Amino acid sequence: MTDTKATGAAALSWRDEDVRGFGMAVGGRAQVLRPTTAEQVAAAFADARARGKPIALRGAGCSYGDAATNDGGLVLDLSRMNRLLDFDPATGVAVCEPGVTVRDLWRRSVAHGFWPRVVSGTMAVSMGGAAAMNIHGKNNFALGSFGECVRSFELLTPRGELVRCTRASDPDLFHAAIGGFGMLGCMTQLEIETKRVHSGRLRVSAIVAKDLEHNLQILEDMRGEADYLVSWLDLHARGAGLGRGLMHRADHLEPGEDPEGLRFLDPALQDVPPNLFGVVPKGWLWPGMWCAVHAGQVGLVNWLKFQAGFAEARKSPYLQTHGAFHFLLDYVPRWQWMTKPGGLIQFQPFVPAAAGARVLRTVIEKSQAAGHVPYLGVLKRHRPDPFLMTHAVDGYSLAMDFAVSARKAQRESLWRLCRELAEVVLAAGGRFYYAKDAVLLASSFPRVHGEPAVAAFRAQKAKWDPDRLLQTDLSRRLDV
Amino acid sequence: MMRGAPGLGNGASDRAGTLRGGRFAFQPMAEFPSAMGPRTGTCLVVGASSGIGLALARRLALSGRKVAMLARRERELAAQAATTNDVLGRQAAFAFAHDAADLDAVESLFARIEQDLGPVDEVHFVAGVMPDVAIDEFDLGKDRLQVQVNMLGCIAWGNAAARRFLARKSGCFVGVSSVAGDRGRVGRPVYNASKAGMDCYLEALRNRLWRHGVQVTTIRPGFVETPMTAGLKLKGAIPADKAAELILRVRDRRKAVAYVPGKWRLIMTVIKLIPSFLFRRLSI
Numbered sequence: 001m002t003d004t005k006a007t008g009a010a011a012l013s014w015r016d017e018d019v020r021g022f023g024m025a026v027g028g029r030a031q032v033l034r035p036t037t038a039e040q041v042a043a044a045f046a047d048a049r050a051r052g053k054p055i056a057l058r059g060a061g062c063s064y065g066d067a068a069t070n071d072g073g074l075v076l077d078l079s080r081m082n083r084l085l086d087f088d089p090a091t092g093v094a095v096c097e098p099g100v101t102v103r104d105l106w107r108r109s110v111a112h113g114f115w116p117r118v119v120s121g122t123m124a125v126s127m128g129g130a131a132a133m134n135i136h137g138k139n140n141f142a143l144g145s146f147g148e149c150v151r152s153f154e155l156l157t158p159r160g161e162l163v164r165c166t167r168a169s170d171p172d173l174f175h176a177a178i179g180g181f182g183m184l185g186c187m188t189q190l191e192i193e194t195k196r197v198h199s200g201r202l203r204v205s206a207i208v209a210k211d212l213e214h215n216l217q218i219l220e221d222m223r224g225e226a227d228y229l230v231s232w233l234d235l236h237a238r239g240a241g242l243g244r245g246l247m248h249r250a251d252h253l254e255p256g257e258d259p260e261g262l263r264f265l266d267p268a269l270q271d272v273p274p275n276l277f278g279v280v281p282k283g284w285l286w287p288g289m290w291c292a293v294h295a296g297q298v299g300l301v302n303w304l305k306f307q308a309g310f311a312e313a314r315k316s317p318y319l320q321t322h323g324a325f326h327f328l329l330d331y332v333p334r335w336q337w338m339t340k341p342g343g344l345i346q347f348q349p350f351v352p353a354a355a356g357a358r359v360l361r362t363v364i365e366k367s368q369a370a371g372h373v374p375y376l377g378v379l380k381r382h383r384p385d386p387f388l389m390t391h392a393v394d395g396y397s398l399a400m401d402f403a404v405s406a407r408k409a410q411r412e413s414l415w416r417l418c419r420e421l422a423e424v425v426l427a428a429g430g431r432f433y434y435a436k437d438a439v440l441l442a443s444s445f446p447r448v449h450g451e452p453a454v455a456a457f458r459a460q461k462a463k464w465d466p467d468r469l470l471q472t473d474l475s476r477r478l479d480v
Numbered sequence: 481m482m483r484g485a486p487g488l489g490n491g492a493s494d495r496a497g498t499l500r501g502g503r504f505a506f507q508p509m510a511e512f513p514s515a516m517g518p519r520t521g522t523c524l525v526v527g528a529s530s531g532i533g534l535a536l537a538r539r540l541a542l543s544g545r546k547v548a549m550l551a552r553r554e555r556e557l558a559a560q561a562a563t564t565n566d567v568l569g570r571q572a573a574f575a576f577a578h579d580a581a582d583l584d585a586v587e588s589l590f591a592r593i594e595q596d597l598g599p600v601d602e603v604h605f606v607a608g609v610m611p612d613v614a615i616d617e618f619d620l621g622k623d624r625l626q627v628q629v630n631m632l633g634c635i636a637w638g639n640a641a642a643r644r645f646l647a648r649k650s651g652c653f654v655g656v657s658s659v660a661g662d663r664g665r666v667g668r669p670v671y672n673a674s675k676a677g678m679d680c681y682l683e684a685l686r687n688r689l690w691r692h693g694v695q696v697t698t699i700r701p702g703f704v705e706t707p708m709t710a711g712l713k714l715k716g717a718i719p720a721d722k723a724a725e726l727i728l729r730v731r732d733r734r735k736a737v738a739y740v741p742g743k744w745r746l747i748m749t750v751i752k753l754i755p756s757f758l759f760r761r762l763s764i
Contacts, residue, residue: 088555089555089556089559089560090555090558090559090562111530111534112556112559112560112563113559113563113566113567196566198566198567199567254569255566255567255568255569256567256568256569256570257569258567259542259567259568259569260542261567262538262541262542262564262567262568263535263538263539263542263721265538265563265567266535266719266720266721267705268705268718268719268720268721268722269719269721
């Protein structure tokens, strides 16, 4: 065993790379290794221990902030452990390696009439990353977070033990590792449940919401019956129109309701459209968007999008493939480049329902007053989930994308604003989501989860990774 | 965003026009005008658990036909038939586990299907295997399997169908061959040979049966996105559903041989014109 480990470690070729979050605004140089087997992951842990360097786990690198970066340390990029080991066409249960992406999963499952229960706005996300960050989708208020569709996982701890874990076998570990942002070990295999669908398409309706309160009202009215709800917000609107936007509701179809939906189970028909308006190749769009951002015309773009919403609402409801409905972030490849060179950060407060309207209004007003208007806002409804480091609340979240200026003073003023907004949110009993966060301070960590939860998580960390081998820029920032 | 494929008569019906009382009313597709009159019998698809065969079976079921779905992988096949019936909301697909290499089982299975589902008037042979073959590999096991499934399998089903169709003076047999059968290439000698053999058999079968009112159509697909070609990174591959749409259109036009999509006729004409002394020096 020692021999193979030694040779394994000697054969590891770490590469010096610039490892950044998806938003490009945070990160740094790190030594990166891309293992293809669990043995290589174990060898990498042993190597890290021998070199006394902290090591971070990274999936597809879709976290906006610093959850998968490790400035000056080691990074284990799991994107090449991407085999879908089994898919049961009768039950829809998939056995995946951690680097399998949401795209890999749905391409296999949809051909059999199954769709992943929880998907993000991009299909690039990996299974390991989705479980570690406990991601959510547009159906969080109904089906909960990604962790709730994980049946089991195998966790390779930094000490080299391989632990197979289910809800029943070790509930503490199960609920800490999912959502535990890669602090307890590397998931080398996951068993994921998918959901039976009765068509390759969804019934989608667009509803124009005239202000924030209207948006929240629609969420409350529809969350009992709708399968998916998400609202795009024009955060440049002020005054009476503050928080206006376009709500999208989507519902699964019943058996026999859309027989044509049978054809759309072909994975090739599920991908997002290759061109916008049928002609413009999507790869050419980000430079245009870059111009809008850097010429200060984002407000105009938002106004146009809002106006276009009326036409969409008129033709609603319409049928749309699952892929085209869910993966809006994949419509424009490399869209995040529009914020170059500074990059972007996303600030996503989760606010309990009772305080929702007041807190979200304050957050929008404060950001407008500070001159940092998010170019994109997305409002969703949530429900609590049983995971230790959960970001979920019985309430709302508002994801706000801020372009980061390359100028230091501007950048610092944005960070100050976000911390000020975080104060407002935390005071109202709100929470934050580590796949997005880039600004919270160590002092906020216990306030997000409560002291008992933080103590329980630290106990799990001490149990599985007593030497604190697993670290990220995020974990150091929050002093986990 | 996704538009209905043309030719199905459903392009506009994706829009709100079909919404009535919150449900999508379904109008059965109009049949293509065909010299054969309305198609009403049972369809039989060999190789129906994935790829082009699955797409064909789905489209046939969608057009209101009863479809016998045949494939080797029982678990996949049963699930696909169940999914098809679930989405349609009615019983249209029937699974029959069958290994296309099991030539002796064909005759009795054909009889059983006709007994269960009524006379078969349309057979699609889509089963095919294409194992990875290294450039310096000459493995008789892999070669035998390809000939067994791709060529002999087609012959077995062709013969079983021909006997019945000839007696009834009607019927349609569609064999999905490949552009790979047009030339012998360095990459997959026996895949090429098995498809060429199948292609030649289909031509002979067509010539025998044509005068008796029985249609035999050879399909030579180019690049299609299917599980068989998943690892190949084919540029410009069409969805399996698109291939199925084109195949059914060719069937309705009673063509003898068709490339799918049509541009491959041009490509393969050029490739077939390359003289052998030159072709062996190329990497295609």
